[in-house]
Amino acid sequence: MGASVVQLTESKKHIQHTHRVFEDQKKAFHNNPAPSLTERQENLKRLKQALLTYQDRLLEAIDRDFSCRSRDESLIAEVMPSIQGINYTLKNLEGWMKPSRRHVSILFQPASNKVCYQPKGVVGVIVPWNYPLYLAVGPLIASLAAGNRTMIKMSEFTPHTSALFKELIAASFPEDLVSVINGEADVAADFSSRPFDHMLFTGSTSVGKLVMRAASENLTPVTLELGGKSPAIVSPDVPMEDAAQRIAFGKAFNAGQTCVAPDYVLCPADRTQAFVDEFRAQFSEMYPSLRDNDDYTAIINERQYSRLQGYLEDARAKGAELIEINPAQENMGDGTHKIPVTLVLKTTPDMKLMQDEIFGPILPIVSYDSLDEAIQYINDRPRPLALYFFGYDRSQQHQVIDSTLSGGMCINDSLMHVAQDDLPFGGVGDSGMGHYHGKEGFLTFSHQRAIFAKQKFNSGKFVYPPYGTSVHKMVYKFFIR
Template identity: 60%
Template sequence: MVADIAYMQDQQKSISRMQQLFDQQRVAFGTHPMPDAGSRIDALKSLKTALLRYQEPLIQAISTDFGRRSADETRLAEILPAIEGIKYVSKRLRRWMKPSSRHVGMAFQPGKAKVIYQPLGVVGVIVPWNYPLYLAMGPLTGALAAGNRVMIKMSESTPETARIFAQMLGDIFDEDQVAVITGEAEVGMAFSKLAFDHLLFTGSTGVGKHVMRAAAENLTPVTLELGGKSPAIVSKDVPLADAAERIAFGKGVNAGQTCVAPDYVLCPRDRVDGLVDALRIQFSRLYPTLRDNADYTQVVNPRQYQRIQGYLQDAREKGARVIELNPADETFSDTRVLPPTLLLDVTDDMKIMQEEIFGPLMPIVPYDRIEEAMAYIADRPRPLALYYFGYDKAEQERLMNQTHAGGMCINDTILHVAQDDMPFGGIGPSGMGHYHGHEGFLTFSKAKGVYIKQRFNGARPIYPPYGGTILKLVYKLFIR
């Protein structure tokens, strides 16, 4: 009881401090509502310098939070794209900030029209645990580029990362510009209820609904980066070694704890056994051992480990064939290491085919014709990513144009996320809105249309009292 009271008091203190920071950022934005390009670029350069300086402590912190997280995966999947994103935005920001001239119709001359891009104000960012650095840095880069103040709620599942990240940002920003919030679920709920000018959430579809509901109370616009079951389609004639290599990479990174990881594979029925063999070879090449392999990441915490094990047990009990890819024949009972695992003969009543897996399990679903695979995807909630493996360009075009997903790779997995000149975002149950690159700048800006005219008022002839020759001429010329 005493511990519970102390816990609640601690959370309430965090919530009170969070509200104070929000109020401070509101006041600070009101004082400087339109930062110039130079100050924004300076902020981004400082962010890049700090990230380079803190990269080793951040790598260690993330590994500590996971129990073991590949240092190279943190560099490749978090630090490198964060730095590239900052460089990309900084180089183009002055051009993006310029007002854009727009057409004015003949009926409204003499006049001019333009769109100016203003900061929204105070932006909230809710960060998940799976990529706690990159999924904080990406939105932060876009929001700062657009001239906003930013509050970042880090995941309670990665406390050491949150601590180091807050220290890093504290070195370069005052809290009325960028602030990091930590705390448990109660703090997260309170965070989503703040009257932000925009709120970006990355996480599960279920939690995303709660965030959107809370934001609606303040009419806060939201960007939701969710997940879902992202399929990989293997074509009838692609070399299986090619497809298996790239699928294994996309599934193996972060032990499958990636929102755009291939969730399941659709494979021609007569190629399933061959694909299993090819995946076994490729996973074994990437991860010849698992238990003490620094390249292979653990499941982040016991709760997530039990969740994935529950999917596996449910599938076994309902008749799935389970193929564990454990090349060194190791045991993992005293760890949170989960080996890559393929599942055959899966059915729709299995939890593994209903929920996003977010781990190293991968069902293989057979199909007979490509139309059947496309219909299978269309009958289910739209995924965050879709992957197609095949070198027939006509079929590539067909898949690109006739399927729906947040993003897509042809003959690869997950790497579309790192392309700075493409928007990233979900569709339907996998999310809404976009960010990254120019789309990120636009998401965190208000595109304000401005119509301008000077001393001469060309609209006077259409003012009341109505009637007369000029108005009749206007109708004749323009209402046709």
């Protein structure tokens, strides 16, 4: 039997499984549409315990999928924020679930207004390959906190992690509460066409459009966490060591395979060489070698490796100056999927790396002559998922905040806004829509139901027909002004 036939058969099984689980979760939700605080807390504790129990195996699986993924990076970016997110949610969930009282105008008294937070039903989550654990667990935390049933489609590019996560979930939850779906792109396409009560997708802008198009057929609300070209502005007067160190960390972490990684640097023209020199020094201190250094993560697969090499070849052919930061001057060939961080000078708009999200260890440097020019450069392009400003002048900080729009922002740091439990995470425009993390995650997966309540006395009858009475005239006099 040919490979394509086998894949087709496997895909059919996955799709049939998806349909069955979806129907089972719908029925289970109808039988228990309002899980108690205790139920939700127990589900979150069960998830936490499973993550702790499977921790070492998860780290090994992620490492296998990447061929070399730093254990510490997986702990810092996958395990730790997952555990901390559960802890934060457990601490605050009771308060989030309480109905919020709202004002009632004297026109409608006596009555009460409140907003109740109710589960939406069955939630679908589509997970990318770059952080396969955290980007599955983060939405799951929010969905369980809101009282939903959840189906999770893992990436086909992380087969070891996806299979292990499916095992973890199956050992911890009944299938009609949480279920993991694996399979190829055709399974993902079918998954996105299910009439979920909410769907969250993390991935590229191009695929996000397809997901949104499929969801629109069912009027399924979507949260899209996409990417884009997140800029880092180096101010005219920031100490270069500070800026270069923090940008180097954000770019080299997971070898740049991070949706909020600094995609390019806007640097004052007269400070460009200083940035290059300091970046080289800071990166070399963090990663004195690359090839056999387990701290430096590999590119996930041959497809992504070839894409990134193509960006470098295209830039070189169009006149760019490439500066490879390879401290030990190692040969990176022979099948290793590691690429040294490469700074790119003399960029032009027609270069592929200046048009597409890079998603790898390549960092173009664009020179500017004034902060206004840097801001205009950002505003002339699609709105990014993240924006980074490095400078201690408060007036410059406020100028950048007030004059730009991005999903999130760090001042004098990179990546770290994503790890803040009490900050929403999400994009704007081409970089996505909607938010989650913390309370915003609970709200995203909850239906915020407005409830207006009266008891026996009905003040509304005074404005019932027939119209034109003195009471109507008095009401209009007092309330239309």
